[in-house]
Structure formats: structure tokens, C-alpha cells
Amino acid sequence: xxxxxxxxxxxxxxxxxxxxxxxxxxxxxxxxxxxxxxxxxxxxxxxxxxxxxxxxxxxxxxxxxxxxxxxxxxxxxxxxxxxxxxxxxxxxxxxxxxxxxxxxxxxxxxxxxxxxxxxxxxxxxxxxxxxxxxxxxxxxxxxxxxxxxxxxxxxxxxxxxxxxxxxxxxxxxxxxxxxxxxxxxxxxxxxxxxxxxxxxxxxxxxxxxxxxxxxxxxxxxxxxxxxxxxxxx
Numbered sequence: 345x346x347x348x349x350x351x352x353x354x355x356x357x358x359x360x361x362x363x364x365x366x367x368x369x370x371x372x373x374x375x376x377x378x379x380x381x382x383x384x385x386x387x388x389x390x391x392x393x394x395x396x397x398x399x400x401x402x403x404x405x406x407x408x409x410x411x412x413x414x415x416x417x418x419x420x421x422x423x424x425x426x427x428x429x430x431x432x433x434x435x436x437x438x439x440x441x442x443x444x445x446x447x448x449x450x451x452x453x454x455x456x457x458x459x460x461x462x463x464x465x466x467x468x469x470x471x472x473x474x475x476x477x478x479x480x481x482x483x484x485x486x487x488x489x490x491x492x493x494x495x496x497x498x499x500x501x502x503x504x505x506x507x508x509x510x511x512x513x514x515x516x517x518x519x520x521x522x523x524x525x526x527x528x529x530x531x532x533x534x535x536x537x538x539x540x541x542x543x544x545x546x547x548x549x550x551x552x553x554x555x556x557x558x559x560x561x562x563x564x565x566x567x568x569x570x571x572x573x574x575x576x577x
Contacts (some may be wrong), residue, residue: 394498
């Protein structure tokens with residue numbers, strides 16, 4: 345509730361101070377910038393998200409350091425492994441059934457509260473250091489995407505992104521389908537080539553989505569590279 349939100353926002357403020365985002369005396373920005381995405385999580389629901397931030401200390405993202413103790417007790421996080429789900433139950437107190445599970449950059453994941461007891465809505469903050477030039481994130485490449493298969497992904501930078509004009513178009517196989525979760529069903533758009541889709545493919549910061557190449561022309565594995573879409577950091 346309110347205490348948890350204040351605690352998380354306090355963490356954000358503390359990280360900003362630790363990173364020295366802005367100096368009031370000099371008005372000079374430091375190398376580090378911190379941001380967050382808020383997901384309001386209701387009981388018995390599914391949320392398809394991604395983590396577009398890095399850890400400010402340079403360590404990797406894990407379930408524990410991204411979600412902390414914010415999730416409803418006994419909710420589940422599902423990670424796609426290319427053939428099925430690896431599911432991790434949140435036990436409460438910041439602990440998952442499988443400790444130290446890594447969350448790769450550009451990975452999509454589900455927050456599933458159907459396994460949690462009924463309760464009030466909870467605000468979950470996904471926060472961290474903004475990927476930028478200072479942390480080696482001028483570009484981000486996902487390698488080995490399937491030529492005929494499905495992959496659960498997310499845009500690797502914390503911005504609203506139109507996939508029709510993003511770097512993805514440089515290598516996206518023609519007739520791939522993008523599936524976006526709308527809270528109870530999917531909105532799907534087929535890629536016709538040349539940057540044209542059959543429907544909108546705008547993804548919000550922190551939103552996960554499916555790349556479905558089972559509908560594409562036959563082809564081998566491919567890579568997806570995005571360039572940082574902002575000047576700072």
C-alpha cells in the first residue's frame with residue numbers, strides 16, 4: 345500500500361542522490377540517471393512486462409533486486425526459455441523459490457497473481473539505472489532469435505517505442521507477427537515488410553511482447569539490434 349510505495353520512491357530518491365543526477369550548484373548532469381516504470385497489479389491477473397533498466401552497481405538484474413518485496417505473496421513470475429516457461433513463486437519477504445534467477449536485458453516476463461490470495465491492488469515499481477553511453481548501452485543486441493518460433497521480449501530502453509520505426513525493422517523477418525497483451529487477450533499485427541504492419545505496434549516503457557516468426561517466411565536465426573533512442577545519458 346502507501347507505505348510500500350513511499351519506501352520504493354524513497355529508494356529511487358536515494359539512488360538519484362547516490363548517482364548525483366543533478367548538482368544544483370553547477371547544473372551539471374552526472375553519468376548516472378535513474379528511472380522507474382510503475383505497474384499496478386491486481387489480484388487474479390496477468391501482466392506482461394520487461395525490465396528496461398540496469399543495476400546501478402553494475403551487477404545483473406535478478407528477480408530479487410528488481411521486485412524486492414513488492415509483489416503480492418505467492419504470486420508467480422514466468423520466464424520464457426524458448427520452449428516453455430520457467431516459473432518462480434514469490435514466497436514473501438523478498439524471497440523466491442529459486443534464488444538469484446537472472447533477468448536478461450530485452451527479456452519479457454509475466455507477473456501472475458492468480459496464485460496469490462485475494463488482496464488489494466499493489467503498485468510495483470521496476471526501477472534502475474537508465475541504459476546509456478556511460479554503461480556501455482549505446483546499442484543493445486539480442487542474438488539468436490528463432491527463424492521459426494516464438495520469443496518473449498521487450499524493448500531494451502525505457503521509452504515508448506513504435507516498432508515500425510525502431511531498429512528491429514532492420515532484421516525483422518517479413519510476415520513475423522507481433523502479439524501485445526491487452527490485459528485479457530492479444531492485439532496482433534503482421535509485419536508486411538518495409539516498415540509496414542497490419543496494425544499499430546507501439547509498446548509502452550516496460551511492456552513485454554511476443555515476436556512470432558512461425559508466420560514468417562522460412563529462415564534461420566537472426567539478431568536484433570537497437571540503438572539508444574535518447575541523447576542522455
